[in-house]
Amino acid sequence: MMTTYEALADPTRRHILDLLRERPHLVGELVMLLDLSQPLISKHLRVLREGGLVHVRQDAQRRWYELNPEPLVELDNWLGPYRHLWAERYDRLESLLDELQEEEKNHGKT
Amino acid sequence: MGKLKVNAEPGSHAIVMSRDFNAPRELVFKAYTDAALIPRWWGPNGVTTTVDTMEVKKGGLWRYVQRDDQGGEYAFHGVYHDIVAPERLVYTFEFEGMPGHVLLETISFEDHGGKTTLIDTLVAQTLEARDGMVDSGMEQGASESWDRFETLLQTL
Numbered sequence: 157m158m159t160t161y162e163a164l165a166d167p168t169r170r171h172i173l174d175l176l177r178e179r180p181h182l183v184g185e186l187v188m189l190l191d192l193s194q195p196l197i198s199k200h201l202r203v204l205r206e207g208g209l210v211h212v213r214q215d216a217q218r219r220w221y222e223l224n225p226e227p228l229v230e231l232d233n234w235l236g237p238y239r240h241l242w243a244e245r246y247d248r249l250e251s252l253l254d255e256l257q258e259e260e261k262n263h264g265k266t
Numbered sequence: 267m268g269k270l271k272v273n274a275e276p277g278s279h280a281i282v283m284s285r286d287f288n289a290p291r292e293l294v295f296k297a298y299t300d301a302a303l304i305p306r307w308w309g310p311n312g313v314t315t316t317v318d319t320m321e322v323k324k325g326g327l328w329r330y331v332q333r334d335d336q337g338g339e340y341a342f343h344g345v346y347h348d349i350v351a352p353e354r355l356v357y358t359f360e361f362e363g364m365p366g367h368v369l370l371e372t373i374s375f376e377d378h379g380g381k382t383t384l385i386d387t388l389v390a391q392t393l394e395a396r397d398g399m400v401d402s403g404m405e406q407g408a409s410e411s412w413d414r415f416e417t418l419l420q421t422l
Contacts, residue, residue, distance in 0.1 A: 246270050256297075
């Protein structure tokens with residue numbers, strides 16, 4: 157059973173999710189939009205289903221793939237720390253270094 | 267002073283970041299190894315970082331816990347491998363929210379006439395893990411679709 161993270165660790169699957177967040181899609185639509193074979197799209201959709209990221213809604217003859225928001229909210233809590241971690245913390249490090257050097261200078265004056 | 271440069275070659279397990287600081291490397295190294303200083307910078311805006319453990323010696327443990335204002339808690343930990351003041355730190359890094367994905371982090375501090383170039387190399391265990399970090403928007407300028415994705419998630 158793939159974890160949500162592993163289901164997301166594929167650019168094609170992320171592309172599928174991007175499309176599903178606009179609206180639900182049929183398999184055939186995804187095949188056309190991504191220009192990939194139906195078996196390959198189906199395989200990716202299976203992984204996304206097992207990762208809890210999408211579900212199927214049956215509507216008469218048609219099967220719509222829809223996004224499940226809940227695991228992504230959880231995952232975003234994980235992505236969040238990474239997403240902002242680097243640039244912001246280096247800025248904070250720079251501010252701290254400026255402060256420390258200022259403190260050192262002032263300490264030297266007294 | 268500096269702009270963060272990020273390099274993540276396709277097919278590589280590594281992310282390499284570099285940034286210049288207008289401070290001597292002894293001080294930059296200190297900011298990385300002093301438990302009193304870590305909470306003052308080691309995290310994104312809007313979270314507070316506390317040092318749970320920090321044994322700055324070969325084989326020593328480190329663990330930091332971050333808390334945001336919604337009660338979310340994120341803990342990170344690892345083990346120090348090499349500590350060479352003021353040139354280099356090598357340690358493992360794991361986010362407790364995602365156990366089993368360990369990174370090896372090497373930080374080098376290069377002296378350039380009293381200023382420091384810091385080079386941070388992160389190596390993931392798999393290509394998928396590395397790509398996951400890159401695509402999560404670690405670089406400045408996260409891809410637009412993932413910004414919109416995040417906006418959608420805020421509304422849910």
